[in-house]
Amino acid sequence: MLAAETEFNRSIGDLSGRMPKVLRIGCFEPFGALFMPEMLRSYLDSVGDVEIDLVEADQIQLQERLVAGQIDLAILYDIGPIGIDSVTRVCKVPAHAVLNADDPLATRDGIWLAELAARPLVLLDLPHTATYLLTLFDVLAKRPEVRFRTRSYETVRSAVATGFGMAILKMRPIGRATADGDEIVRKPIFDELPPPTLIVADMYGSAKPLFVRVFIEMFHRFFTAVGPGGFSVTTPEREPFLLVARDG
Amino acid sequence: MLAAETEFNRSIGDLSGRMPKVLRIGCFEPFGALFMPEMLRSYLDSVGDVEIDLVEADQIQLQERLVAGQIDLAILYDIGPIGIDSVTRVCKVPAHAVLNADDPLATRDGIWLAELAARPLVLLDLPHTATYLLTLFDVLAKRPEVRFRTRSYETVRSAVATGFGMAILKMRPIGRATADGDEIVRKPIFDELPPPTLIVADMYGSAKPLFVRVFIEMFHRFFTAVGPGGFSVTTPEREPFLLVARDG
Known part of the structure; x- marks a missing residue:
């Protein structure tokens, strides 16, 4: 655990010369205003300034743009068909x-x-x-x-x-x-509903470039820091089960 | 003037049986949250309930959808090419x-x-x-x-x-x-900038159906009631020139 943390911090320290000049991120349309600027702020505070090209689109368009190489990452829900294999689960968000x-x-x-x-x-x-x-x-x-x-x-x-x-x-x-x-x-809502999971999808599989690994790590940290009470509206007994463990 | 008002009120009273069941309105994406629900609320309070299908799109898509008959009205700015002849100007909105x-x-x-x-x-x-x-x-x-x-x-x-x-x-x-x-x-902004004009475009020309005429009238009233201080951010000396006269 400590070794992983050290490795992560070393990676970040090493990142300045290896960041793309423009970060092209796709997100499900509503996420644009709901949390992306806050999350990106904490990302840039750690890794230094880059230009952000945020592509807000629907679940279908996001996957198309990812496959076409127009964006480096897509942030979406796992509702509907997900045709991308390289997916990191972050948190569940009940209706x-x-x-x-x-x-x-x-x-x-x-x-x-x-x-x-x-x-x-x-x-x-x-x-x-x-x-x-x-x-x-x-x-x-x-x-x-x-x-x-x-x-x-x-x-x-x-x-x-x-x-x-x-x-x-x-x-x-x-x-x-x-x-x-x-x-x-x-x-x-009291009913037991299947909660959609917020995911980060990419096309790199296990060969993710450093900036993608750092982004995903920061993304997970952001939602962990905000916590279920900050990003969801649910019953108290469900809150402890909403964050997906880092390697989950 | 009084005659026009009386005619308008008679039209509204007469409207219940002549409204489409679904009002299909296109608007420039940002307008959806910025004022459309408020405006539509005052419209429906006058003419009775209909289902609202709000199509938020960009300036180019809106004109395409209007020409294709997918929406009855489009609310947009007069920036860029406007290929629709039937246009009602409502107000100027400075940057x-x-x-x-x-x-x-x-x-x-x-x-x-x-x-x-x-x-x-x-x-x-x-x-x-x-x-x-x-x-x-x-x-x-x-x-x-x-x-x-x-x-x-x-x-x-x-x-x-x-x-x-x-x-x-x-x-x-x-x-x-x-x-x-x-x-x-x-x-x-102090500079003299060309202010975009908010317009309502339709495909009916001078043969507008009653619900379209009523919508445009209500739309104009809504922005008149809100006033330049409510919809724009500009210098005091420019405010008096922002509303377009009803027949302008």
């Missing part, structure tokens, strides 16, 4: 409910999907995301009426704040500039 | 500076582009948007070093909050769930 603060359910400790199904839905309409979400309802409750469709996490939040209905999201915002307003409330 | 609160320039009343050019840039890298912005710098100052590229308005804001540099944006957030945090400050 939670996003309610207008005026909703009577907003005072509760948590909510059942069957209760949410009676409300109109503001749907994050991205490939696989919408399927994952509607499948949960189909399995555990009746499907809610879709009232508002959008590709944007931020628009989902605005639409719930403006009274269009409830939403189901996974990640909670971590970035400094995207805090929720007073008009929305996030609550755990 | 402004977005600074980290720790930046010494953040205490000033306004800023010159030449001062900003010395800082690293967080670039909203969408088609035409990036070109518009870099062209401003090329004309009036030297071009800043791009430090962070993203397609997302929200990520721009997060990256500035996290210390990656300054940004230039146009619209200020109007929606309830997307207020700026304490880490960023918005300031007018």
Whole structure:
């Protein structure tokens, strides 16, 4: 363990001449504002300045761009088909409910999907995301009426704040500039749902270049430091199981 | 004037049976969270409930989708080529500076582009948007070093909050769930810049269906009610010229 830490620190000290000038990272669209700048800040504070080219795309586009060599890394969920073999699992992010603060359910400790199904839905309409979400309802409750469709996490939040209905999201915002307003409330869902896992995918397999290894290590440290209470909305008894062990 | 108002109210009262069940609206990506839910809320409060299918896309995709009949209306800026003839101009939205609160320039009343050019840039890298912005710098100052590229308005804001540099944006957030945090400050730019105009484009020309006419009217009312101080960041002497007269 100590040897690994020493090796890691040596690698970093050694990195200045071996970093690409531009770091080309793909991430699932909502992650761009939710945590990427914070995470990249801590990465650059350690390894020195590089230009960041952040490619925000959907789960399908990210895998295509990775295979085409347009990005060095992709950060996504393991929902839907993942055709990339070289994957590092970071943490599980359970779905939670996003309610207008005026909703009577907003005072509760948590909510059942069957209760949410009676409300109109503001749907994050991205490939696989919408399927994952509607499948949960189909399995555990009746499907809610879709009232508002959008590709944007931020628009989902605005639409719930403006009274269009409830939403189901996974990640909670971590970035400094995207805090929720007073008009929305996030609550755990009591049902046992399969939580998507946040993964870092690359095309290098066991031959990862140093900057990729360092990025993945920093990424894992970032989510460990933020902790389940910072990135997820879930019940207290589930929180201890959300972080994936470093070699997991 | 009174006659027009009466006619408008009669049209609305008459509208219930003539609304499409799904309103398919395209908007320039950042507008989704910045004001669309608020605006749509006031629209639906007047005309009754319909399902909203909001298609957030870039300036080029929006025009393609409008021509292909996939959306009824597109809300965009008049930057870059606009190949649609049926356009309603709503308001002008001058570019402004977005600074980290720790930046010494953040205490000033306004800023010159030449001062900003010395800082690293967080670039909203969408088609035409990036070109518009870099062209401003090329004309009036030297071009800043791009430090962070993203397609997302929200990520721009997060990256500035996290210390990656300054940004230039146009619209200020109007929606309830997307207020700026304490880490960023918005300031007018003193240079005389060509302000993009917010437009509503459709394919109907003078034969607009009632729901389209009502939407455009409501859209104009919404921005009039919000006012230049609510949607823009500019100098006091420029504010009176930002709203486009209804028949302008």
